[in-house]
Amino acid sequence: MPLTPPITDLEQLKSHPALARLLESNTAAVQAAKYDRDELTIWVDKGFIREACAILRDDSSCPFNYLADLTCVDWYPSEPRFEVVYHLLSIPRKERVRLKVRLDGSSPAIESVTSVWPSANHYEREVFDLFGVRFTGHPDLKRIMMPDDWEGHPLRKDYPVEGYR
Amino acid sequence: MSPTSASLVQSDQDKTLVLNMGPQHPSTHGVLRLVLEIDGETIVRLRPEIGYLHTGIEKTCEAKFYQQVVPLTDRIDYLCPLTNNLTYCLAVEKLLGLEIPPKAQWMRVLMNELTRINSHLVWLGTHAMDLGAMTVFLYCFREREDILRFFEMVSGQRMMTSYFRIGGLALEPPLGFFEKVKKFADRFLGNVDEYEGLLTGNPIFLMRTKGVAKLSAEDAIALGACGPTLRGSGVDIDLRRDAPYTGYENFKFNVPLSTEGDVFARYVCRVQELRESIGIVQQALAGMPEGPIKADAPKVVLPDREKMKTQMEALIYHFKIITEGFAVPAGEVYQAVESPRGEMGYYIVSDGTAKPYRVHMRGPSYANLQTLAKMCEGLLIADVVAAVGSIDVVLGDIDR
Numbered sequence: 001m002p003l004t005p006p007i008t009d010l011e012q013l014k015s016h017p018a019l020a021r022l023l024e025s026n027t028a029a030v031q032a033a034k035y036d037r038d039e040l041t042i043w044v045d046k047g048f049i050r051e052a053c054a055i056l057r058d059d060s061s062c063p064f065n066y067l068a069d070l071t072c073v074d075w076y077p078s079e080p081r082f083e084v085v086y087h088l089l090s091i092p093r094k095e096r097v098r099l100k101v102r103l104d105g106s107s108p109a110i111e112s113v114t115s116v117w118p119s120a121n122h123y124e125r126e127v128f129d130l131f132g133v134r135f136t137g138h139p140d141l142k143r144i145m146m147p148d149d150w151e152g153h154p155l156r157k158d159y160p161v162e163g164y165r
Numbered sequence: 166m167s168p169t170s171a172s173l174v175q176s177d178q179d180k181t182l183v184l185n186m187g188p189q190h191p192s193t194h195g196v197l198r199l200v201l202e203i204d205g206e207t208i209v210r211l212r213p214e215i216g217y218l219h220t221g222i223e224k225t226c227e228a229k230f231y232q233q234v235v236p237l238t239d240r241i242d243y244l245c246p247l248t249n250n251l252t253y254c255l256a257v258e259k260l261l262g263l264e265i266p267p268k269a270q271w272m273r274v275l276m277n278e279l280t281r282i283n284s285h286l287v288w289l290g291t292h293a294m295d296l297g298a299m300t301v302f303l304y305c306f307r308e309r310e311d312i313l314r315f316f317e318m319v320s321g322q323r324m325m326t327s328y329f330r331i332g333g334l335a336l337e338p339p340l341g342f343f344e345k346v347k348k349f350a351d352r353f354l355g356n357v358d359e360y361e362g363l364l365t366g367n368p369i370f371l372m373r374t375k376g377v378a379k380l381s382a383e384d385a386i387a388l389g390a391c392g393p394t395l396r397g398s399g400v401d402i403d404l405r406r407d408a409p410y411t412g413y414e415n416f417k418f419n420v421p422l423s424t425e426g427d428v429f430a431r432y433v434c435r436v437q438e439l440r441e442s443i444g445i446v447q448q449a450l451a452g453m454p455e456g457p458i459k460a461d462a463p464k465v466v467l468p469d470r471e472k473m474k475t476q477m478e479a480l481i482y483h484f485k486i487i488t489e490g491f492a493v494p495a496g497e498v499y500q501a502v503e504s505p506r507g508e509m510g511y512y513i514v515s516d517g518t519a520k521p522y523r524v525h526m527r528g529p530s531y532a533n534l535q536t537l538a539k540m541c542e543g544l545l546i547a548d549v550v551a552a553v554g555s556i557d558v559v560l561g562d563i564d565r
Contacts (some may be wrong), residue, residue: 002262003261003262003494007219026526036496036497037259037260037262037496037498037529039497039499041497060394062295065386065427066386067389067500068499068508068510068527069510069512069525070526071512071527073514073522074523087510087527088347089508091386091400091402093407094402094407098499117387117389118387118388118389119387119388119532119535121535130223144215145215145216145219145564146216152222155223161224
């Protein structure tokens, strides 16, 4: 499977059900898309993420009913600094799609998707703990891996690998 | 991890009591701490508290070369090290666009299924022991010992194998390896009958498991369950069949399902998987292709020792890979694999350098743990032990 250049043209990618569905409901909120190494990534607006997840979950033709993973990438020192990554799986259709939201480095916050998938609970707590991204509307946002009185967020790129001593 | 249990669960009235279970409790399978709010002996609320085993593996990965991450992956889900190796290697190979020779693929399937059996045997033994059936544990660990010896034969290690490498395998399997595995595979179905003879019709075991810790299919999907926990609730998904990787499309096997969604259903699914896995092992042994075990990519795959002694290029490549690593084209992949516990996913972001920019492990135990609170509502304390055993959590996989 030799590598081919990624496709980033929205028109060409429209045939994918997830992208088509999101464009149909709110074209302005879909920032970009990329098809690379057989995986589709869609960047959406920060304010649209909860709705986008709900739309994809309830889609009748290809329901992305399972949240496989939720994590974050820190692009320090560039801005927007954080990318929150959602991996969705459609159990009936066995399709996958990746949603991404870009967040600024100064007090990053995003709406929680726990109301769409209760399973997002622990994943969002983990991202909050290790990256310091706040999830508004999360029922119980507190540290999960590190002790409650820990200072700093270890997976941020400006946090040293050996920790502060 | 809060220092006081009282802040974790607010006991509403004087009626309920907050009880701490773990992290040093024999049936939490590691350092899992459960905070139970109980009314008499009935669970009102349950809250898992995790993080006691957090070692920051994801952070450590960012400071290593791609090939140096492989041994770290062994230590995540320590009951299925080869599945972790496989998921990581597949993800990096996808980033590189690397083609893996057939023999390496078939060996990966063979070892991966032996790992599944190994992991299920530990689960079966400890789960049965939690419920009071001591003998099963001894039987399971007898067969597990054989599988660990196979791991030692191919990799030199019983548990932390690191046998799969980016681009193929570390070593050729030694002489006599396939014969030994074949002997084991031929008798193993008889062993499974033995375990089932002790448990499946056992009235005490049935009373402890049937109708206990029920989980509906809707709840299982919403709470993110995966693997046998999800299939025990009647959701038909197995990544080996639905999104084949490393040549699984060449193998014939069934995906055991159960619709009951209780502890017994999950038990039935896993025990049936033991039988299916040994079938895959036999197919892999029968059709094992000949050929190289490493991809033809000198800049990524370490050369053979013999070549290094005679060829200058091989020596140079070896020196370069060890000292500088190899650059991986920028991009990102999410590779999911059906581990013994469910969907194990590796999300790797590359920025074009020799070290991964971000490695995230999506652990199946982390996902399954979230179903526990729902399962245990209204159960007795003793049933929590059965429920924890039935979702088969490995704390190394949860805390990372």
